[in-house]
Amino acid sequence: MKKAWMTIISQTNIARNIYEMTLEGELVDLMSSPGQFVHIRVTEGFDTLLRRPISISCIDKENRQCKITYRAEGKGTMLLALKQPGEKLDVLGPLGNGFTVDELQRGDHALIVGGGIGVPPLLELTKQLNRRGVSTTHVLGFQSKEDVFYKNEFAYFGDTYVATVDGTYGTEGFVTNVLEEIQPPFTTLFACGPTPMLGALENLYPDKNVYLSLEERMGCGIGACFACVCHLQNDPEGYSYKKVCTDGPVFRAGEVVL
Amino acid sequence: MSCLSIKLPGLDLKNPIMPASGCFGFGREYAKLYDLNVLGAIMIKATTAEPRFGNPTPRVAETNAGMLNAIGLQNPGLEKVLSEELPFLANYNVPIIANVAGSLIEDYVKVAKEISAAPNVHALELNISCPNVKTGGIAFGTDPAVAFEVTKAVKEVSEVPVYVKLSPNVANISEIAVAIEQAGADGLTMINTLLGMRIDLKTGRPVLANGTGGLSGPAIKPVAIRMIHEVSQKVSIPIIGMGGVQSAEDVLEYLFAGASAVAVGTANFVDPFICPTIIEELPYKMHELGFEHISECIGRSWKQHAKIAYSRT
Numbered sequence A: 001m002k003k004a005w006m007t008i009i010s011q012t013n014i015a016r017n018i019y020e021m022t023l024e025g026e027l028v029d030l031m032s033s034p035g036q037f038v039h040i041r042v043t044e045g046f047d048t049l050l051r052r053p054i055s056i057s058c059i060d061k062e063n064r065q066c067k068i069t070y071r072a073e074g075k076g077t078m079l080l081a082l083k084q085p086g087e088k089l090d091v092l093g094p095l096g097n098g099f100t101v102d103e104l105q106r107g108d109h110a111l112i113v114g115g116g117i118g119v120p121p122l123l124e125l126t127k128q129l130n131r132r133g134v135s136t137t138h139v140l141g142f143q144s145k146e147d148v149f150y151k152n153e154f155a156y157f158g159d160t161y162v163a164t165v166d167g168t169y170g171t172e173g174f175v176t177n178v179l180e181e182i183q184p185p186f187t188t189l190f191a192c193g194p195t196p197m198l199g200a201l202e203n204l205y206p207d208k209n210v211y212l213s214l215e216e217r218m219g220c221g222i223g224a225c226f227a228c229v230c231h232l233q234n235d236p237e238g239y240s241y242k243k244v245c246t247d248g249p250v251f252r253a254g255e256v257v258l
Numbered sequence B: 001m002s003c004l005s006i007k008l009p010g011l012d013l014k015n016p017i018m019p020a021s022g023c024f025g026f027g028r029e030y031a032k033l034y035d036l037n038v039l040g041a042i043m044i045k046a047t048t049a050e051p052r053f054g055n056p057t058p059r060v061a062e063t064n065a066g067m068l069n070a071i072g073l074q075n076p077g078l079e080k081v082l083s084e085e086l087p088f089l090a091n092y093n094v095p096i097i098a099n100v101a102g103s104l105i106e107d108y109v110k111v112a113k114e115i116s117a118a119p120n121v122h123a124l125e126l127n128i129s130c131p132n133v134k135t136g137g138i139a140f141g142t143d144p145a146v147a148f149e150v151t152k153a154v155k156e157v158s159e160v161p162v163y164v165k166l167s168p169n170v171a172n173i174s175e176i177a178v179a180i181e182q183a184g185a186d187g188l189t190m191i192n193t194l195l196g197m198r199i200d201l202k203t204g205r206p207v208l209a210n211g212t213g214g215l216s217g218p219a220i221k222p223v224a225i226r227m228i229h230e231v232s233q234k235v236s237i238p239i240i241g242m243g244g245v246q247s248a249e250d251v252l253e254y255l256f257a258g259a260s261a262v263a264v265g266t267a268n269f270v271d272p273f274i275c276p277t278i279i280e281e282l283p284y285k286m287h288e289l290g291f292e293h294i295s296e297c298i299g300r301s302w303k304q305h306a307k308i309a310y311s312r313t
């Protein structure tokens, strides 16, 4: 973990309110595991004050570049969307524990499920899995056709299915509707997206290896402020806890209360 | 002699900058980023007799120039703080100010007695002002008689000087401060967070699961400055000031208002290197304004002639 200035190389609008930003800097040397995030200061002033946690969606060590993919929604991400190539960003990272790819071997098959703005970190994940010889099936869920992004990027690595809530693209409904349909064979499931989606997946595959990436509001992003703690499933009322920022954001299904 | 060093009850500070309680955990995370030895002191996370999980999430929300938090004093409890956290901090040559919280006066007394006996705890900070816990907390900090009672009870058992943290959520802060001084407190720390709320327009409900939370950050600095300016003229015990400190200029403003040292809270989240950065910049800023020693700055806003209020080291 380090705090450094990164240079914005490009900023592209890739779907409704979704932006992909390429950043360059020495911080990339420290990035390894997919699912890790960076904590970005979007202004130098006081408004907005806190940093914004955004996942790393692509790591390119050779060129010392990485990508982040975000939805311009609130004040901070809208300010981020106004930044131009050439500007510098104050970035703290890489933070958190991402998805472990080492457990999977050549010949294994992984199922990757993303919902909305949970899709980006899974792109670096599938890239790393495929590099290890692990084949992947992807199921991506969005609200509507205009919100769909990275379908082709995922399709490059393996079978890719899309669900939209309003049925304007792919299967109508949720990612779980697609899963019922295709019944993919897999040993390990990796998922990132809204909490109800993660809960549904946890219930759907109680006997599989399932890894879920969680979101929580953050203060420090480094484990000091206790903003992002969650209860453990085996001690839901007790004092034991995990911090999403440092113990996560990726947890094994069944580990923490969603 | 360094131009930044100052002696306060129990605290031999190499500089007047310290992270504020709850914004620095027990130092472990920041120790990965820089050498904690540069800090004047460390105010550690509130410790209660029993471990606490705190409030449900979301526990933080952003506001204009600030943030709301409703952490709810999550901490591992007295036993673990004594056996794990304080020994870790003993690796550093930094005085520790232990933040003590509870629900009953007996809780404060128990924690104060045991934690003040730890070898690297140099002072206590009584947290009688946390707005995020239902019993105790703020209730102790808003009634002068109760504030007197808890301060006196803790003073009787503490082996180190006792600082009491004032709540800004009161009509007459000087009245509370004077009661606490009369109870024998060695110093004051001020201010804790201001009770606030934000409402989510999409759901129509408060953003924080707890409903309300404590406001901190640059937004509260003028409130803190006003209160320190007022209280420092009414009491003769020193004040450690806090609330929105982000820069060396902010530190000087606090000293001018009447604080003898300054704590940095929320700014640690914005820039984890903020404390060492301020410590580095402070002498230059002082020099620019024509000061040789921080003691010359203390209470400058209301003292006729800047006099040296506390002994230099």
Ligand SMILES: Cc1cc2nc3c(=O)[nH]c(=O)nc-3n(C[C@H](O)[C@H](O)[C@H](O)COP(=O)(O)OP(=O)(O)OC[C@H]3O[C@@H](n4cnc5c(N)ncnc54)[C@H](O)[C@@H]3O)c2cc1C
Binding pocket: A037, A048, A050, A051, A052, A053, A054, A055, A056, A069, A070, A071, A072, A073, A074, A075, A076, A077, A078, A117, A120, A121, A214, A215, A216, A217, A218, A249, B061, B062
């Ligand atoms: C580990 C992690 C990884 C993330 N990765 C991505 C990503 O790759 N792409 C992306 O678009 N978003 C991601 N998010 C969510 C993203 O952090 C929020 O959407 C963003 O902070 C919202 O900021 P804002 O200024 O637009 O919204 P505002 O509503 O103006 O923000 C106000 C405050 O609420 C916090 N906040 C608001 N929504 C969220 C949220 N969903 N999660 C956490 N904090 C929130 C903000 O950080 C800020 O402190 C991630 C969140 C986490 C915790």
Ligand SMILES: Cc1cc2nc3c(=O)[nH]c(=O)nc-3n(C[C@H](O)[C@H](O)[C@H](O)COP(=O)(O)O)c2cc1C
Binding pocket: A219, A225, B020, B021, B022, B023, B045, B046, B069, B071, B073, B099, B127, B130, B165, B191, B192, B193, B215, B216, B217, B218, B220, B242, B243, B244, B245, B263, B264, B265, B266, B267
């Ligand atoms: C996330 C968070 C947790 C806090 N926890 C504590 C605490 O445990 N004990 C305490 O006395 N004050 C606590 N505070 C209050 C701070 O110590 C400080 O008084 C306040 O935040 C004002 O300073 P700032 O504006 O620099 O943050 C907390 C503040 C924040 C933001």
Ligand code: FES
Binding pocket: A217, A218, A219, A220, A221, A222, A223, A224, A225, A226, A227, A228, A229, A243, A244, A245, A246
């Ligand atoms: S965000 Fe501060 S502990 Fe996780």
